[in-house]
Each structure stands twice: as structure tokens, then as C-alpha cells.
Amino acid sequence: MLNKKFRKLFFMPVAALLITSLSSCNSDKAQEIAAPVTQQEDAAPTSAVAQDEPQDGVQDGEKVTLNVINYHVGTDFAADYYAYLFESFKQTEAGKNVEFNFEEIPTTDAFNQKIKLLISSGDLPDIVLNGGNNITEMAVNAGKVADITPYFDADPEWKALFDDRSLEFNTVDGKIYGVPVSKEISYIYYNKELFEKAGVTPPETSFASWDEFFEVCDKLEAAGITPLGMDTADAGWLTNLWYSALIATENEAGEEWMNTMYPTDYNIPEVINATETLQKMLAEYTTADAVGGKYDPMATHFFNGEVAMFPNGPWMVPDFRSEEKAPADFYDKVGVMLLPGDAMEMVPTPGDMVGAKDPVKIEAAVAFLKWETTLENQIKALEMTGLQPVSPQVTIPEEFIAADPLMAEVLDIQGKAKITYGQNQAYWYQNVIDVFSTNLPELAYGNMTSEQFCQLLTDAAAKN
Amino acid sequence: MIRHKYLWITLFVIPCMLLFAFIYAMPIVTVFFTAFTSYTAYKAPSFAGFSNFITIFFDQSFLISIRNTLVWVLLQTTFHVFLGLAVALVLRRKPGGWKFVRTAYLIPNIVPTAATGVMFTLLLNPSFGIVKHLYESWGLDVSKVPNFFGNSQYAFWTVTATWMLYSAFNTIIFLSEMGAIDQSIYEAASIDGAKPWQVDRYITLPMVKNTVGTCVVLASVAMVSQFDIIYMTTKGGPGTSTLNLPIYLYKTATLENNYGKANAVGVIQIILGLALIVMIQKIFTIGKKNEEELL
Numbered sequence: 001m002l003n004k005k006f007r008k009l010f011f012m013p014v015a016a017l018l019i020t021s022l023s024s025c026n027s028d029k030a031q032e033i034a035a036p037v038t039q040q041e042d043a044a045p046t047s048a049v050a051q052d053e054p055q056d057g058v059q060d061g062e063k064v065t066l067n068v069i070n071y072h073v074g075t076d077f078a079a080d081y082y083a084y085l086f087e088s089f090k091q092t093e094a095g096k097n098v099e100f101n102f103e104e105i106p107t108t109d110a111f112n113q114k115i116k117l118l119i120s121s122g123d124l125p126d127i128v129l130n131g132g133n134n135i136t137e138m139a140v141n142a143g144k145v146a147d148i149t150p151y152f153d154a155d156p157e158w159k160a161l162f163d164d165r166s167l168e169f170n171t172v173d174g175k176i177y178g179v180p181v182s183k184e185i186s187y188i189y190y191n192k193e194l195f196e197k198a199g200v201t202p203p204e205t206s207f208a209s210w211d212e213f214f215e216v217c218d219k220l221e222a223a224g225i226t227p228l229g230m231d232t233a234d235a236g237w238l239t240n241l242w243y244s245a246l247i248a249t250e251n252e253a254g255e256e257w258m259n260t261m262y263p264t265d266y267n268i269p270e271v272i273n274a275t276e277t278l279q280k281m282l283a284e285y286t287t288a289d290a291v292g293g294k295y296d297p298m299a300t301h302f303f304n305g306e307v308a309m310f311p312n313g314p315w316m317v318p319d320f321r322s323e324e325k326a327p328a329d330f331y332d333k334v335g336v337m338l339l340p341g342d343a344m345e346m347v348p349t350p351g352d353m354v355g356a357k358d359p360v361k362i363e364a365a366v367a368f369l370k371w372e373t374t375l376e377n378q379i380k381a382l383e384m385t386g387l388q389p390v391s392p393q394v395t396i397p398e399e400f401i402a403a404d405p406l407m408a409e410v411l412d413i414q415g416k417a418k419i420t421y422g423q424n425q426a427y428w429y430q431n432v433i434d435v436f437s438t439n440l441p442e443l444a445y446g447n448m449t450s451e452q453f454c455q456l457l458t459d460a461a462a463k464n
Numbered sequence: 465m466i467r468h469k470y471l472w473i474t475l476f477v478i479p480c481m482l483l484f485a486f487i488y489a490m491p492i493v494t495v496f497f498t499a500f501t502s503y504t505a506y507k508a509p510s511f512a513g514f515s516n517f518i519t520i521f522f523d524q525s526f527l528i529s530i531r532n533t534l535v536w537v538l539l540q541t542t543f544h545v546f547l548g549l550a551v552a553l554v555l556r557r558k559p560g561g562w563k564f565v566r567t568a569y570l571i572p573n574i575v576p577t578a579a580t581g582v583m584f585t586l587l588l589n590p591s592f593g594i595v596k597h598l599y600e601s602w603g604l605d606v607s608k609v610p611n612f613f614g615n616s617q618y619a620f621w622t623v624t625a626t627w628m629l630y631s632a633f634n635t636i637i638f639l640s641e642m643g644a645i646d647q648s649i650y651e652a653a654s655i656d657g658a659k660p661w662q663v664d665r666y667i668t669l670p671m672v673k674n675t676v677g678t679c680v681v682l683a684s685v686a687m688v689s690q691f692d693i694i695y696m697t698t699k700g701g702p703g704t705s706t707l708n709l710p711i712y713l714y715k716t717a718t719l720e721n722n723y724g725k726a727n728a729v730g731v732i733q734i735i736l737g738l739a740l741i742v743m744i745q746k747i748f749t750i751g752k753k754n755e756e757e758l759l
Contacts, residue, residue, distance in 0.1 A: 120506070142506035288596075292613045
């Protein structure tokens with residue numbers, strides 16, 4: 001009897017330990033989720049701190065160390081640029097007394113998860129780089145980031161660098177919390193050689209309609225060329241870009257819907273029609289591995305000349321010249337065009353934020369954000385990463401245009417867009433994007449109708 | 465004498481108990497507590513009764529994740545453990561090259577899961593994977609190459625295949641237990657004219673029964689918490705075809721940012737795991753023989 005009790009006494013905790021330890025082995029994140037809660041209320045009233053007279057940078061003699069979690073590391077397209085940015089800031093007057101304490105987290109996805117957990121259970125880094133994922137709204141609601149409005153008000157010259165839309169995008173309840181560092185745009189890259197092989201003349205800016213676009217797709221297919229680059233895994237980035245354009249160009253209601261933050265009703269004709277077209281594109285006009293496939297293999301298809309049209313942003317341009325990623329002369333084979341009907345995705349980026357609570361650190365962090373958005377550094381970012389300048393005041397140097405004609409074409413074509421719209425990954429709830437991504441294969445293989453697909457998106461949005 | 469033995473057992477168990485209390489008990493208590501609260505990334509927990517549990521049990525995706533988890537537990541505790549046992553029974557006789565086979569069979573188990581995931585997705589890629597090359601070499605229509613991870617028709621079994629066949633850890637455990645069996649028993653059986661299968665059936669298998677139970681417990685617990693390879697390959701899709709409890713929990717926490725609901729799933733996961741362990745322990749009466757000897 002004693003034996004039985006003794007056995008039971010030890011058995012249950014050991015068994016629970018076994019489950020939880022194996023569970024945590026499989027997912028560190030899951031363990032972190034289970035961590036004790038830290039209340040949002042412990043966040044310092046950073047906005048109040050920021051109300052004090054803002055100054056530029058750190059005063060003489062003071063040494064300040066800023067914590068930064070950096071996801072622009074390793075093979076990230078902007079790793080070199082951010083390394084330059086942090087290092088060069090320390091050479092400036094405002095940053096001469098600033099040191100950085102970095103935590104490096106490769107990939108935007110891992111970075112975003114970490115920031116979300118910190119919003120809930122810990123302190124954010126002093127400078128919060130913004131990886132999207134609705135982080136601005138979450139951080140503001142949790143009271144974990146500083147109101148930067150007083151700093152903008154105190155420095156009209158800095159504020160004037162940004163257009164109203166960019167600042168509004170980073171404003172919550174009338175207060176600016178994020179400093180936009182670039183503008184996100186996307187359009188279509190096409191392979192000139194494959195177009196020529198299929199006897200297709202590329203349009204000057206875009207195909208006039210989706211009907212014309214699909215006629216070209218048919219021509220390309222008839223010539224044995226796969227027309228479109230698409231994917232479904234990891235949020236289905238490429239397919240997202242096609243989908244956004246299909247909805248926005250359907251009619252005015254579609255355009256308005258695509259410029260709405262956090263839509264909750266997907267059962268509208270514009271979205272349902274776009275879903276039907278998307279189903280056709282996945283079934284007929286893309287590579288066999290697009291369904292279930294990730295972005296990287298699809299980009300490789302384009303680099304290898306296996307796909308004629310590929311939607312993406314300007315950050316891809318440096319890759320065309322990279323001999324590690326693309327054939328030597330690939331850059332010259334690429335042209336750009338807008339989405340059918342002169343449409344283009346164009347959204348301000350969610351801006352970098354200040355998570356510091358100490359007034360001196362807030363000063364230093366704001367000084368860095370000012371440095372990050374100087375006109376010179378916006379041009380530097382364009383040169384090194386393809387990131388589009390957020391400021392309308394930026395003048396692109398002639399030598400840059402001569403050295404990178406494709407990027408010059410990208411800069412030029414932006415002004416010709418008649419329809420501009422937001423992009424799903426910036427405007428939709430994260431769980432809706434996941435439902436979109438995981439159910440695209442079901443749509444592609446005809447296991448569900450476009451109406452059912454849209455209902456799933458609506459149901460997912462309702463969970464938020 | 466018995467008290468003396470309990471003293472030693474207690475001393476040896478104390479580190480585990482302390483580890484459990486300080487590192488795991490608190491988070492588990494938090495999980496149980498917050499499962500009954502409304503708690504999001506930017507909202508402090510507030511009592512919400514059973515609402516999280518009601519919500520998840522009315523969610524079709526959650527029910528599918530339970531079903532998939534249980535199917536994987538069933539497969540892992542039967543086929544996977546049986547495979548490890550079968551290989552151990554063969555290797556026990558030390559046939560030619562047995563050491564090589566033992567080592568080679570272990571290799572897939574020591575490859576990082578992330579690498580395994582990437583390897584399988586590339587190998588089975590319908591555009592440039594090995595299956596396409598096989599179709600080409602056999603003169604088959606390459607447009608009919610199955611999309612193993614991308615099509616829900618195949619995805620569940622494809623994901624299952626990424627781990628189901630690699631049972632080397634079980635083999636190693638079985639081999640060590642078989643090595644501890646008194647050789648005189650085998651010699652006696654040999655003198656009595658027992659055939660190899662009779663030796664396995666009537667001597668080896670009964671002698672490793674407790675170890676089978678242990679492997680079944682480990683297999684079932686591993687499947688209740690299986691996450692990484694599924695996340696690396698399909699993230700629970702296409703649709704919900706490979707969705708299991710940990711993936712459902714992860715998505716609830718990180719995409720919906722609903723920690724209360726995620727912890728309700730965690731509670732279900734812990735209860736399910738404990739129930740499986742208790743059930744398996746009853747079936748295999750693990751540890752009975754050892755305790756009898758102690759008494």
C-alpha cells in the first residue's frame with residue numbers, strides 16, 4: 001500500500017515534467033508563451049516623458065547604451081545597410097556618446113514573434129525596428145512605446161520630410177508612434193527574353209486590362225513558357241501581390257476595400273471574383289511547385305528564366321546583379337511594368353519605434369531615427385537595398401540613375417500609377433493571412449469554392 | 465530496510481522534483497490559471513470562466529487538430545515502436561554489418577529537424593525533386609507528378625513519413641535492454657531446440673515488455689507535442705490536413721495573439737498527454753516487476 005502511494009506521489013510530477021519538457025524542446029516559443037504575465041500597466045508613461053523639451057541626441061559626457069533587436073542580419077537584404085547605419089550614427093554629433101547593445105534575430109518572422117512576446121511579457125528594446133505584423137498597434141495599445149509627436153513638432157524640418165499619409169499610417173489616436181523609413185511598392189518584373197521568344201510586346205506601363213494580361217499568359221504558355229511566379233507557403237507573398245491587385249482593380253469599391261485597414265468582411269463580390277481568378281492562375285499559369293511552395297524556389301525560377309512574370313518590390317533589384325543568386329547577365333533581361341490597369345501597390349511602411357523609458361535613452365533613440373531618415377541615408381538605403389525613399393523631398397542623383405537603370409525605371413514608373421492600394425500583409429490581420437496561405441492549395445486543387453475560401457477569411461477575421 | 469531504500473529513492477528524485485517545481489510548475493500553474501481568463505498581447509488577464517474552452521470546442525479546426533494528434537499518437541505508438549523493436553530483434557543476433565546498420569539507421573535521428581524539413585520539401589518538390597526525375601526516367605507524364613506537401617490528398621502521410629520510419633532511438637533502447645537479458649536463458653532455449661522466432665516470441669519479447677511500455681510512452685508524448693517538422697514543412701496545411709494541437713496552439717498565440725485561448729489549448733494538451741501516459745502505464749504495467757523485487 002505504502003509502495004503504491006509512494007509510486008503515485010512521484011509519478012504524476014515526473015510525467016508532467018516529461019510532457020512539458022518535450023513540449024518545450026519542440027518549441028521554445030511555446031514555452032515563452034506559457035511564461036508568467038507582466039502587466040502592461042508597468043510600462044512607464046513614456047508619452048509623458050516625451051513631452052519634456054525634446055533635444056537632439058545625447059548631451060556631452062553622458063554615455064548611453066541602447067538595446068536593439070536587429071533582424072537585418074546575416075543574409076537579410078538590408079544587413080549591410082543597417083550595419084552601416086548603426087556604425088555611422090556613432091560618428092555623428094548626436095550619436096557620439098551612444099553605444100548599441102545588439103540582439104540579432106535572423107528572419108522577420110522570428111523577430112516579429114519575439115517583439116510580440118516582449119510587448120506582452122517584457123520590456124521592448126530601446127529602438128524597436130518594425131517588421132510589420134500589426135506590431136505598431138499592439139505596442140501602442142500595450143503602452144510600451146513612446147509618443148514621438150513632440151519630437152516631430154519640435155523639429156519641423158524633420159517632420160517636413162514625410163508626407164501626411166506616411167505619418168498618418170503611424171499615428172494612433174492623434175499621436176505619432178512610428179517613424180516611417182521607406183515606402184513599400186510592388187509591381188511586375190518581366191523577362192524580356194521570354195516575352196520576345198513568345199512574340200509578346202511588353203506594354204509601356206501596364207496591360208490595359210486583366211483580359212489582355214491573360215491573353216499574354218496564354219501566348220507565353222503556347223510558347224512553352226510558364227507565365228507567372230506564385231507561391232502559397234509562408235503567407236503566400238507572391239500570390240498575395242496578385243490577389244491585392246485583382247481586388248483593387250475590380251472597381252472603385254475594390255480599390256477602397258484594398259485601402260482599408262483590417263477588413264473583416266471578405267464575402268463581397270470584388271474579393272470573391274478576385275478569388276476565382278486567383279484559382280485559375282494557380283491552376284493554369286504557374287509552376288508545379290507554386291502550390292505549397294515558398295518564395296525562394298519561386299524567385300529561383302525567375303532568375304533561371306523559367307517564369308516570365310514575377311510580382312515583387314524594388315528590394316529584388318540588387319539580387320538581379322548578384323552572381324550568387326542570378327546568372328551573370330540577368331539584370332539586362334529584366335523589365336518592369338505596373339499591374340493591369342496602371343495599378344500599383346504603394347503603402348507607407350510601419351515605422352520604427354522607441355521602446356525606451358529613460359528620458360536620456362528616448363532622446364538617443366529619437367536621434368538615431370532622425371539619422372535613419374536623413375535624405376542622404378534614404379538615398380543610401382535605395383542604393384544599398386532598393387528600399388524606396390519615404391520622403392518626397394529626395395532627389396535621386398544622376399550618377400545613381402546611370403548606374404542602375406532598372407531602379408531608375410522603377411522610380412519613374414511609380415508616377416504613372418493611376419490606382420494605388422495597400423497590401424494584404426500590411427493591412428490584414430495576421431491570422432487571416434495565415435488562413436489565406438494555408439487554404440490556397442485547397443483553392444488551387446478545387447477542394448473548395450471561392451465563396452468558401454472567402455467565408456474562411458471572414459471567419460478568421462472575426463477571431464480578432 | 466525498506467525505509468532505507470525509500471530514503472535513497474527520495475534523494476535521487478529530489479533534483480527532478482526541484483527542477484520541476486522551479487522551472488516547470490510555475491509556468492504550468494500560469495497556463496492553467498490564464499486558460500480561464502481573457503488575455504491577449506495587450507490586455508491583462510481578466511477572469512472569463514470556461515469561455516476559452518467553449519470557443520475552442522466549437523472550432524472545427526481545433527477538433528481536427530485533436531483528431532490528427534491522436535492519429536499520429538496511434539501510428540507512433542504502434543508502427544514506429546514496432547519498427548524500432550523489429551530492427552532491434554534483427555540486430556540483436558549481430559548479423560554481418562550490424563554495427564554499420566545500427567549507426568546508419570541512427571543518422572536520420574541526429575539530423576536537425578529544420579534540415580530534415582528542408583531536405584524533404586526539396587526532395588519532393590514537384591518541379592525539380594526526385595519524384596519528377598523518376599517520372600522522367602520512367603517516361604511518365606511529368607505534369608502528373610504528385611505535389612506531396614502541397615496537396616491535402618497526400619500531405620498528412622507525407623509529413624508522417626518524415627519521421628515515422630526513423631525509429632533508431634527505440635532500437636537503441638531495445639538493444640540495451642536485450643543486452644541485459646541473461647545469456648543462460650538463450651543457451652537453455654538453444655539446448656531445448658527453440659527456433660529463432662520462438663526465442664524472440666517466448667523469451668526476448670516478454671523480457672523487454674517494460675521497455676516497450678517506456679518506448680510507447682515516449683512515442684505518445686513526442687506526438688502530443690510534435691511541432692517543429694510540421695511547422696517547417698506545412699505549418700498545419702494545406703487547409704487543416706496536418707494541423708495538430710501544438711500548431712493550433714502556436715497559431716492561436718502568435719497570430720491571433722489570444723494567450724488565454726492558447727493556454728486553454730495547452731491545458732487540453734497537458735491533460736491529453738497525462739491521460740495517455742496513465743493509460744499506457746496501465747496497459748504495460750510499467751515498473752511492476754522492479755517494485756516487486758524491491759518489496
